Amino acid sequence: MRLFEGLARLDRRWIFAVTGLLVLIPLLWPLNLPLSSSPPVRAYHAAIAAVPDGSHVLVSCDFDPAAKPELEPMARSTLRQLLAKRCKVVVVVLYQGGARLVGQIVREVAAERHAVYGTDIVDLGYKAGNEAVMVLMGQSLPNTFPRDQDGLDVRTLPIMRGVRNYSSFPLLVSLSTGYPGTKEYVQQVQGRFHIPIVAGVTAVTAPTMYPYLQTGQLRGLLGGMAGAAEYERLLDERGPASRGMDAQSLAHVFVALCIVLGNLAQWGRRRGDGA
Amino acid sequence: MKRELPLFVTAAVGLFMILSFFVPHQVVSVPADFLQQSAVIVVAFGIVLGGANLLRLNLQSVVKRQAGWPYRLVLIAGLLATVLIGLIEGRDFQAAGTRSTWIYDEVYSPMSSAMFALLAFFIASAAFRAFRIRTVEAGLLALAAFLVMLGRVPLGNALTAALPEGLRLGPIAEWILRVPQNAANRAILIGAALGVMATGLRVILGIERSYLSGEE
Amino acid sequence: MLSRGAALAVALLGLALAVRPQPALAQGQAIIVPPPVIQPPPSAAHVPPPPAPGAIPAPRPARGLTWKDVPDDAGRALDLAWTLSPDDTLHRPVLQGYYVMRSENPGGPWTLVDSVAAGVSGYRDQSTSLQRNVVYFYRIDAYGPGGVTPQGSITGPAIAVSQWFNHTRWSVLVLTMLFFAFVLFFIQNAQGEGKKPFVRRIPGIDAIEEAIGRATEMGRPVLYVPGVQDIDEMQTVQSLIVLESVAKTTAKYETPLKVPVTYPIPFTIAQEMVRGGYLNAGRPEQYDPDSVQFVSPEQFAYVAAVTGIMLRDRPAAHIFLGAFFAESLLLAETGFATGAIQVAGTANANQLPFFVVACDYTLIGEELFAASAYLSGEPKLVGSLKGADLMKLVILALVLAGCVLETLGRHGLTAWLSTQ
Numbered sequence: 009m010r011l012f013e014g015l016a017r018l019d020r021r022w023i024f025a026v027t028g029l030l031v032l033i034p035l036l037w038p039l040n041l042p043l044s045s046s047p048p049v050r051a052y053h054a055a056i057a058a059v060p061d062g063s064h065v066l067v068s069c070d071f072d073p074a075a076k077p078e079l080e081p082m083a084r085s086t087l088r089q090l091l092a093k094r095c096k097v098v099v100v101v102l103y104q105g106g107a108r109l110v111g112q113i114v115r116e117v118a119a120e121r122h123a124v125y126g127t128d129i130v131d132l133g134y135k136a137g138n139e140a141v142m143v144l145m146g147q148s149l150p151n152t153f154p155r156d157q158d159g160l161d162v163r164t165l166p167i168m169r170g171v172r173n174y175s176s177f178p179l180l181v182s183l184s185t186g187y188p189g190t191k192e193y194v195q196q197v198q199g200r201f202h203i204p205i206v207a208g209v210t211a212v213t214a215p216t217m218y219p220y221l222q223t224g225q226l227r228g229l230l231g232g233m234a235g236a237a238e239y240e241r242l243l244d245e246r247g248p249a250s251r252g253m254d255a256q257s258l259a260h261v262f263v264a265l266c267i268v269l270g271n272l273a274q275w276g277r278r279r280g281d282g283a
Numbered sequence: 284m285k286r287e288l289p290l291f292v293t294a295a296v297g298l299f300m301i302l303s304f305f306v307p308h309q310v311v312s313v314p315a316d317f318l319q320q321s322a323v324i325v326v327a328f329g330i331v332l333g334g335a336n337l338l339r340l341n342l343q344s345v346v347k348r349q350a351g352w353p354y355r356l357v358l359i360a361g362l363l364a365t366v367l368i369g370l371i372e373g374r375d376f377q378a379a380g381t382r383s384t385w386i387y388d389e390v391y392s393p394m395s396s397a398m399f400a401l402l403a404f405f406i407a408s409a410a411f412r413a414f415r416i417r418t419v420e421a422g423l424l425a426l427a428a429f430l431v432m433l434g435r436v437p438l439g440n441a442l443t444a445a446l447p448e449g450l451r452l453g454p455i456a457e458w459i460l461r462v463p464q465n466a467a468n469r470a471i472l473i474g475a476a477l478g479v480m481a482t483g484l485r486v487i488l489g490i491e492r493s494y495l496s497g498e499e
Numbered sequence: 500m501l502s503r504g505a506a507l508a509v510a511l512l513g514l515a516l517a518v519r520p521q522p523a524l525a526q527g528q529a530i531i532v533p534p535p536v537i538q539p540p541p542s543a544a545h546v547p548p549p550p551a552p553g554a555i556p557a558p559r560p561a562r563g564l565t566w567k568d569v570p571d572d573a574g575r576a577l578d579l580a581w582t583l584s585p586d587d588t589l590h591r592p593v594l595q596g597y598y599v600m601r602s603e604n605p606g607g608p609w610t611l612v613d614s615v616a617a618g619v620s621g622y623r624d625q626s627t628s629l630q631r632n633v634v635y636f637y638r639i640d641a642y643g644p645g646g647v648t649p650q651g652s653i654t655g656p657a658i659a660v661s662q663w664f665n666h667t668r669w670s671v672l673v674l675t676m677l678f679f680a681f682v683l684f685f686i687q688n689a690q691g692e693g694k695k696p697f698v699r700r701i702p703g704i705d706a707i708e709e710a711i712g713r714a715t716e717m718g719r720p721v722l723y724v725p726g727v728q729d730i731d732e733m734q735t736v737q738s739l740i741v742l743e744s745v746a747k748t749t750a751k752y753e754t755p756l757k758v759p760v761t762y763p764i765p766f767t768i769a770q771e772m773v774r775g776g777y778l779n780a781g782r783p784e785q786y787d788p789d790s791v792q793f794v795s796p797e798q799f800a801y802v803a804a805v806t807g808i809m810l811r812d813r814p815a816a817h818i819f820l821g822a823f824f825a826e827s828l829l830l831a832e833t834g835f836a837t838g839a840i841q842v843a844g845t846a847n848a849n850q851l852p853f854f855v856v857a858c859d860y861t862l863i864g865e866e867l868f869a870a871s872a873y874l875s876g877e878p879k880l881v882g883s884l885k886g887a888d889l890m891k892l893v894i895l896a897l898v899l900a901g902c903v904l905e906t907l908g909r910h911g912l913t914a915w916l917s918t919q
Contacts, residue, residue: 301675304665304668304671305664305665305668305671305672306663306664306665307571307572307573307661307662307663307664307665308573308574308661308662308663309573309574309631309661312573313573322731325764326729326762326763326764329762329763329764329766329767330763331763332763332766332767332793333760333762333763333766333793334793336766336792336793337792337793337794337795340789340792343789350811351807351811354807394799395797395799398799398802398803398829399799399825401829402825402828402829405828405829405832405833406828408832409828409831409832409835409853409856409857410856412835413835413856413857414856467848468848471846471848471851471863471864471865472848472864473891473894474864474865474891475846475848475864475865475867475868477678477865477887477890477891477894478733478737478846478864478865478867478868478869478887479733479734479846479868480678480887481682481868481883481884481886481887482733482736482737482740482868482871483733483736484678484679484682484883485880485883486736490686490879490880490883491740491871491880
């Protein structure tokens with residue numbers, strides 16, 4: 009009983025310390041817990057697999073460094089799957105603060121897969137304007153993004169040959185952390201231009217995407233680091249998300265334990281007060 | 284007149300923009316488009332006002348040596364340094380190897396990630412402190428939280444791997460997200476969307492005006 | 500007496516509402532954009548060179564070109580369709596694609612509009628060079644390694660005509676008009692009766708005054724956070740409307756108010772709202788222009804600043820109303836640690852669990868939008884709530900009808916509700 013009363017007075021910094029350790033230890037010494045895959049993740053993988061080899065695919069990377077642990081692994085794996093199919097990947101950024109990070113990812117994955125910049129993949133960089141930019145891309149992508157991230161005229165790039173608007177892409181991949189992001193693509197683009205969309209979002213926004221998933225407005229969904237890890241498994245990769253899942257597993261168990269301990273503490277305090 | 288003119292402009296522009304949703308004709312679409320693009324310019328001027336306020340308040344605090352003034356000094360130095368470096372580097376400020384990209388990679392990026400990462404710690408402490416199971420509903424909520432938290436990570440699936448597919452934590456968590464969560468989410472979305480429309484209508488029609496101005 | 504500032508704020512609010520990105524940009528509407536990509540450039544004369552012996556021949560032409568004006572637009576697009584060339588097959592490299600050619604006269608001169616890949620039998624011409632109400636003629640040229648073969652026949656005269664109504668949006672118009680009618684009816688009704696219609700108690704809103712009262716007793720400030728989005732988000736607008744009432748109460752109690760803001764336009768409006776609140780409370784001299792601070796549109800910089808205010812200035816009441824994202828728990832948990840009484844409200848459903856757990860009171864979804872009506876008790880405003888409730892019933896009926904009809908395999912209602 010005294011133990012529970014003591015729990016009630018527990019300094020929250022102890023909880024912080026345990027959380028930190030539980031995240032840190034599996035990152036240093038991986039547990040290699042077995043991964044499975046959920047239906048939305050399988051649908052995401054299948055939608056990309058169903059794109060005809062060699063076709064253009066638009067990837068909108070709308071995230072900044074804050075969401076890096078969750079969305080960077082998704083972006084890397086997605087680009088790898090697309091480049092393995094010899095797809096022509098056109099990357100855009102509509103989220104303030106994300107252009108530089110996305111540029112690094114594009115360059116690194118392109119180098120790793122021996123993809124030629126400007127022919128197999130292009131990074132058109134950031135454009136301010138949120139939904140207005142999404143609508144403008146539906147009219148003309150080269151006019152909305154006349155220059156790429158490096159300032160090159162997109163009309164001179166071989167990859168942009170024949171690219172006009174959403175009708176040039178059999179699939180749009182939206183990787184987003186907030187506004188503007190997947191929700192806006194569904195509302196502004198999917199309904200009007202009828203382009204199939206798959207999405208990768210942070211864990212906290214994933215539940216709000218389920219209505220769109222159920223209606224078919226999203227063809228597949230990766231939710232947070234768990235979604236990224238399941239996707240890596242489908243691609244037979246053991247990437248940063250898979251490694252992070254050990255840490256996330258322990259953290260989830262600890263949070264569940266915190267709920268139990270918190271209630272025991274409350275019970276102990278009430279008993280103490282009663283006595 | 285001071286009162287009527289802004290309200291008239293609000294109502295006229297608001298109703299015109301609603302009209303532009305239904306009328307694609309150039310008589311409506313061209314001015315509507317012009318108004319949309321003008322917003323970007325208005326916002327650009329706004330940032331000057333905001334920046335001036337930020338500098339003034341923080342400079343005042345530093346001069347008056349108010350509590351936490353050294354932090355404010357760091358803010359002012361960071362703000363001015365970033366703007367100045369950006370101005371000096373000009374259009375190519377985002378090119379590889381510039382000082383602006385160094386600031387992005389070495390300062391902005393890790394600080395942003397660190398702030399977001401704090402969420403994990405706060406979730407744990409909030410779970411300990413506030414998630415009280417006092418009623419049946421709270422108990423159901425806690426049960427759902429347990430199932431989803433464990434079902435979304437490999438450990439939960441590994442623990443229930445021996446059970447039939449339908450009893451494993453992964454599919455149960457997926458069902459909770461897909462069915463009850465989805466239903467509640469939609470209800471909140473519909474209610475909030477109507478709230479948005481009603482508020483928009485009140486402002487456009489000037490019904491909120493007495494409230495805004497405090498006049499009857 | 501209405502202050503000039505409040506009038507400015509109303510105008511800014513209206514402008515912000517009016518210029519939100521509309522989901523309604525019609526295709527081809529006049530947005531200033533550079534000319535489209537055209538590549539590769541066509542050869543001067545579209546006459547296939549005579550094939551060398553053993554070389555690949557020029558492709559045979561496409562046939563049956565037809566045109567159609569794109570409906571429901573501002574007259575800036577035309578649809579073309581044709582039958583593929585007999586040489587347009589997967590295994591014969593005779594044909595690589597088609598050039599879409601346009602002219603204002605059947606006899607030319609012809610201008611290249613765009614090229615499309617082999618296997619494509621349709622094209623929407625929405626290039627910026629296409630003018631409404633101008634007569635055009637179109638021709639499709641097949642091209643390949645052996646040369647270019649112009650189509651034998653042309654199509655036209657084709658004219659892109661501007662439409663006065665987007666017919667795919669009938670359903671939205673009907674439902675919008677219905678909604679407006681409900682709201683206006685109940686407003687009129689409330690005014691006529693002159694008494695306040697019944698609204699259920701919303702503890703979260705009642706708690707705002709209680710929280711301010713407690714801050715007054717403790718001699719500490721009140722912190723008001725209007726969300727982290729710009730004025731194009733309606734939650735921010737609603738939050739700024741409620742801010743005036745909060746400012747009025749803090750003025751009445753002579754309690755300092757702190758309002759950190761993320762974006763410049765909400766910042767200027769927030770200043771006006773707070774000033775208006777003090778004016779309405781009859782204490783304009785107490786208004787402190789520094790009570791509203793611009794911080795940063797950068798999400799986590801804003802969090803750092805607000806948590807800094809919480810820890811340094813120790814406000815006794817925290818009011819979070821507006822659009823929130825990942826920062827919700829960071830703010831609310833830090834706020835809890837300071838011992839402040841916390842009231843939150845947001846329509847961002849994914850952040851609600853965090854606020855519910857970490858705050859004393861939470862306004863869920865539409866309760867946020869009811870706040871101004873509830874606080875003022877103004878019959879007109881409460882009437883608008885009733886209108887929204889009735890509309891919710893209509894939507895419920897539509898959802899049920901849609902479920903039944905779709906189950907029976909009837910898709911009419913779904914098709915009517917789909918918009919372009």
